[in-house]
Amino acid sequence: MEIAVKATYAHMLKDDSLVENSEKIYLVEFRFDESWEGYSKSVIFETGGIQQPPVTLTDDRCIIPAECLKKAGVNLRIGIYGVKDGVQRDTIWCLTSRIMYAVDPLKLIPPVFPGGDITAQILEVIRENTATDEEVQEAIDDAFQSSWTPPDDPDDPENPDNTATDEEVEDILNDVFGEEP
Structure with missing residues (x-):
């Protein structure tokens, strides 16, 4: 997943299909404009009205916390803020697509009946x-x-x-x- 971050807004460059309770590690990469130079950046993840503790970025990247993928059918909101010289910049929010419901692959296969045609x-x-x-x-x-x-x-x-x-x-x-x- 890639998000472009400008001075006052953020938008998706590349979305990812998030699946509830997935074992996959979802990485978010941020592309900041020059107005963010010198800021230590952190990200807040929110799903279904529940906000996770801030995550500090490393090389303008971070992993989406597994707690954010516990509930399907809701959107993931990603908030970005920064601190420079003791001054905190306002949080800028970006909305991703909905978290998809996990499907049990066994339910996709027709049932087999012993001796059945x-x-x-x-x-x-x-x-x-x-x-x-x-x-x-x-x-x-x-x-x-x-x-x-x-x-x-x-x-x-x-x-x-x-x-x-x-x-x-x-x-x-x-x-x-x-x-x-």
């Missing part, structure tokens, strides 16, 4: 994550309710005489998605 398991996962028969039927009904009808020229190669009837389409859909209850 893997094809059936995959189809079950697809069925659970797709439209219902009613939603499919409604979409098809909407799509085919146009007023256009093909011309009646059987010799026209653009208008073949072998198109399916509404009943044939419904039979095919029932074969694929099952009968309507």
